[in-house]
Amino acid sequence: MSDLKLIEERHSHGGVQRVYSHWSHACQCDMTFAIFLPPQAANGPCPTLTFLSGLTCSHTNVMEKGEYREAAAQHGIIIICPDTSPRGDDVPDEDFYYFGKGAGYYLNATQEPYRKHYNMERYITEELPNLVSEHFPVSDSKDSIFGHSMGGHGALTLALKHPDRYRSVSAFAPICNPMNSQWGKHAFSRYLGANTPSWRTSDAVALIEDGSRVAEILVDQGLADDFLQEQLMPEALAEACASAGIDLTLRQHEGYDHSYYFISSFMKDHIQWHAERLKR
Amino acid sequence: MSDLKLIEERHSHGGVQRVYSHWSHACQCDMTFAIFLPPQAANGPCPTLTFLSGLTCSHTNVMEKGEYREAAAQHGIIIICPDTSPRGDDVPDEDFYYFGKGAGYYLNATQEPYRKHYNMERYITEELPNLVSEHFPVSDSKDSIFGHSMGGHGALTLALKHPDRYRSVSAFAPICNPMNSQWGKHAFSRYLGANTPSWRTSDAVALIEDGSRVAEILVDQGLADDFLQEQLMPEALAEACASAGIDLTLRQHEGYDHSYYFISSFMKDHIQWHAERLKR
Numbered sequence: 227m228s229d230l231k232l233i234e235e236r237h238s239h240g241g242v243q244r245v246y247s248h249w250s251h252a253c254q255c256d257m258t259f260a261i262f263l264p265p266q267a268a269n270g271p272c273p274t275l276t277f278l279s280g281l282t283c284s285h286t287n288v289m290e291k292g293e294y295r296e297a298a299a300q301h302g303i304i305i306i307c308p309d310t311s312p313r314g315d316d317v318p319d320e321d322f323y324y325f326g327k328g329a330g331y332y333l334n335a336t337q338e339p340y341r342k343h344y345n346m347e348r349y350i351t352e353e354l355p356n357l358v359s360e361h362f363p364v365s366d367s368k369d370s371i372f373g374h375s376m377g378g379h380g381a382l383t384l385a386l387k388h389p390d391r392y393r394s395v396s397a398f399a400p401i402c403n404p405m406n407s408q409w410g411k412h413a414f415s416r417y418l419g420a421n422t423p424s425w426r427t428s429d430a431v432a433l434i435e436d437g438s439r440v441a442e443i444l445v446d447q448g449l450a451d452d453f454l455q456e457q458l459m460p461e462a463l464a465e466a467c468a469s470a471g472i473d474l475t476l477r478q479h480e481g482y483d484h485s486y487y488f489i490s491s492f493m494k495d496h497i498q499w500h501a502e503r504l505k506r
Numbered sequence: 507m508s509d510l511k512l513i514e515e516r517h518s519h520g521g522v523q524r525v526y527s528h529w530s531h532a533c534q535c536d537m538t539f540a541i542f543l544p545p546q547a548a549n550g551p552c553p554t555l556t557f558l559s560g561l562t563c564s565h566t567n568v569m570e571k572g573e574y575r576e577a578a579a580q581h582g583i584i585i586i587c588p589d590t591s592p593r594g595d596d597v598p599d600e601d602f603y604y605f606g607k608g609a610g611y612y613l614n615a616t617q618e619p620y621r622k623h624y625n626m627e628r629y630i631t632e633e634l635p636n637l638v639s640e641h642f643p644v645s646d647s648k649d650s651i652f653g654h655s656m657g658g659h660g661a662l663t664l665a666l667k668h669p670d671r672y673r674s675v676s677a678f679a680p681i682c683n684p685m686n687s688q689w690g691k692h693a694f695s696r697y698l699g700a701n702t703p704s705w706r707t708s709d710a711v712a713l714i715e716d717g718s719r720v721a722e723i724l725v726d727q728g729l730a731d732d733f734l735q736e737q738l739m740p741e742a743l744a745e746a747c748a749s750a751g752i753d754l755t756l757r758q759h760e761g762y763d764h765s766y767y768f769i770s771s772f773m774k775d776h777i778q779w780h781a782e783r784l785k786r
Contacts, residue, residue, distance in 0.1 A: 236767035237730070237759070243767055293573050295770070450517070479517070487516035487523055490575070 230361055233258065239295035240265040245285065248357065252349040253312040254342055259354065260285040262295055263362065266302035271365035273393075273504040274358060275497065276306040276350065278373030278380040281409070282328045284309050288374070291486035297494040301501035304362065306369075308354055310376065312343035324409045325416065331404070332380030333428045335417040344417055350380065351388050370500040372396040374489055375453070378445070379404055382430035382463075386438035394503035396444035396496045398489045399451055402463035403431040409457050431459075434466040442473035444499050446492045448482030510641055513538065519575035520545040525565065528637060532629040533592040534622055539634065540565040542575055543642065546582035551645035553673075553784040554638060555777065556586040556630065558653030558660040561689070562608045564589050568654070571766035577774040581781035584642060586649075588634055590656065592623035604689040605696065611684070612660030613708045615697040624697055630660065631668050646673070650780040654678040654769055655733070656689075658725070662710035662743075666718040674783035676724035676776045678769045679731055682743035683711040689737050711739075714746040722753035724779050726772045728762030 234245040241264040250257040266272050275298075277288050285307045288294065298305045311317075311330030318339040319326035335344035355369055370393045373381040378400020385395035404410020405425045414425045426432035447460050454460075460476055467474035482488040514525040521544040530537040546552050555578075557568050565587045568574065578585045591597075591610030598619040599606035615624035635649055650673045653661040658680020665675035684690020685705045694705045706712035727740050734740075740756055747754035762768040 236763060236765055237728070237761035237771075238767035239771045242761075290766070291570050293576070293770075296573070296774075448517070481517035481522075483516060485516055486570070487518035490573075491517075491519045494576075 230357070238262075239299045241267065241295065241299050243289065243295065245289075250312070250349055250353060252345040252353045255312045255314040255317055257313070257349065258285055258309050260289045260307040261358065261362065262298055262305040264299045264302050264304065267304060267363050271363040272302050272304050273366045273370070274304045274306055274355070274364055275370045275372065275500050275504070276308065278308065278332060278350065278371065278377030279310050280373070280375030280377050281310070282323050283377075284328070287486065288489070291490060292493055293490035294493050294497060297497035301497060303497065303501055303504065304358075304364065306354070306358060308350060311346065317343045320416075322412065325413050329376065329413060331376060331413050331417060331428065332384060333417060336424070337417060337419045340417050346380070347384065347387075351384055351391055355391075366393070366504065368393045370394040370504055372398070372496055372500065373400070374398040375458075375484065376401055379430060382443065383428055383433060385440050386430060386433040387427065389438075389440060393506075394442075394500050395440055396499060398446050398492065398496070399448060399453070399458055399484055400430070400445060400460070400463070401458055403429060403459040405429045405432060406459065406462070407457045431462045431466045434470045434472065439470065440472060442475070443467065444475045444477075444496065446477045446479065446488075446496070448479050448484065448488045450481050451484045451488075453484055510637070518542075519579045521547065521575065521579050523569065523575065525569070530592070530629055530633060532625040532633045535592045535594040535597055537593070537629065538565055538589050540569045540587040541638065541642065542578055542585040544579045544582050544584065547584060547643050551643040552582050552584050553646045553650070554584045554586055554635070554644055555650045555652065555780050555784070556588065558588065558612060558630065558651065558657030559590050560653070560655030560657050561590070562603050563657075564608070567766065568769070571770060572773055573770035574773050574777060577777035581777060583777065583781055583784065584638075584644065586634070586638060588630060591626065597623045600696075602692065605693050609656065609693060611656060611693050611697060611708065612664060613697060616704070617697060617699045620697050626660075627664065631664055631671055635671075646784065648673045650674040650784055652676040652678070652776055652780065653680070655738075655764065656681055659684055659710060662723070663708055663713060665720050666710060666713040667707065669718075669720060674722075674780050675720055676779060678726050678772065678776070679728060679733070679738055679764055680710070680725060680740070680743070681738055683709060683739040685709045685712060686739065686742070687737045711742045711746045714750045714752065719750065720752060722755070723747065724755045724776065726757045726759065726768075726776075728759050728764065728768045730761050731764040731768075733764055
């Protein structure tokens with residue numbers, strides 16, 4: 227059993243919000259994650275739902291501002307909030323908010339100097355769920371997954387690449403087609419190299435075009451989001467889903483921006499959506 | 507009409523979360539406050555509920571972590587979140603988290619060098635509600651008030667001193683008897699001078715003992731709160747209310763601490779409690 231170090235514990239909404247750190251084999255550094263145990267977890271196992279955060283975030287942003295605990299307590303779901311990248315002084319980085327630390331893109335880097343630490347796909351799909359199952363009362367070998375912006379990209383790509391790992395997937399303002407966005411080009415060229423075809427397995431739209439499938443996707447998108455046109459591209463996801471026969475529910479909201487004020491407004495809907503699918 | 511400067515605007519939970527700054531005559535400095543306009547405010551006037559924050563906070567803490575917007579939107583209540591003290595380079599301060607900037611104690615200072623700026627009682631009970639009524643669709647000349655810790659002290663004392671201003675009062679982990687706490691003694695001696703009898707009009711327990719009345723009070727208190735015994739003293743409030751015939755609902759919660767994880771857990775209950783009384 228791997229060692230978990232308890233960093234923080236708070237009673238909230240009838241359950242317990244905790245933060246742990248642990249040595250990550252995938253990322254070759256200490257990693258931190260938040261986990262909310264709903265009241266039901268004191269009496270028996272519960273399903274899990276993982277929230278992947280966006281650029282510049284750690285586990286703390288959604289833990290403090292995401293307003294997920296009430297709905298998680300209502301539905302009896304464990305919420306797992308990982309960090310967004312490897313961390314530490316020896317982890318290579320660049321001085322951009324959209325690359326490096328805080329911007330791991332939930333992929334396994336193949337290029338130097340990033341491939342030693344930047345293995346967030348392996349961390350999120352294998353190491354972290356195994357660790358959580360070892361230490362907490364998890365009822366289901368499958369997780370559900372959602373996320374925001376870069377974390378929405380992570381949720382979509384990981385669900386498409388690992389359909390046996392996840393029961394359901396949703397996203398808030400996801401980066402749908404990073405291969406064609408400035409953020410994504412910057413990150414993929416460094417993590418994955420200049421070989422554009424290899425980028426397709428880290429891009430939700432390209433994965434769908436190339437045959438990856440999930441049954442259905444829920445996406446909420448604010449129409450006053452500053453990143454909508456140039457970085458997020460939900461219309462490309464909608465086209466790919468339509469062609470592939472994927473049941474995409476894309477809800478667009480006048481006036482809403484890219485912030486946690488937007489995320490928290492629709493958090494309850496997403497948790498209920500996953501709860502219905504986790505309990506089928 | 508006084509000038510309001512819009513600092514921030516976010517759509518959230520069907521309404522709009524805004525932050526404004528303005529020149530304060532009471533505090534002789536620029537002051538900042540947050541205001542949430544529920545969806546109902548787009549169609550007509552709504553009642554107001556003011557949240558007073560605790561030591562070290564500004565308007566941002568509860569705005570980001572308080573989880574009040576869903577219930578406010580449900581009940582159609584405008585939520586006002588003021589700052590906790592005057593601000594600015596020429597505002598006198600001390601290097602304690604429990605005094606000076608971020609710690610105005612919602613009183614009018616009588617002592618130099620504090621009396622020019624530290625007039626939070628006048629700001630909260632007169633200037634800010636007048637400003638809000640000028641600029642926003644407020645349905646009721648009376649406000650309701652609640653708060654946390656030092657802001658719970660503020661809510662209790664202001665409601666007791668100004669019973670015609672407030673329809674209802676509640677608090678999360680309030681400082682109930684600051685005259686007898688280290689924090690309160692430090693603050694009152696500087697803001698109000700060494701004359702202990704003058705402290706009684708800024709202390710909820712003493713105000714009740716001396717004849718001030720409200721009909722009822724709701725208080726939530728965590729039993730794992732580090733400040734419970736030495737700073738908060740809810741048992742003194744309970745005794746004073748029992749003697750005075752004030753209907754105090756004091757709910758004590760195993761495991762909960764002094765943080766926003768505690769506040770957010772019971773926020774919905776408080777907003778519903780005020781909603782019932784605002785609409786009577």
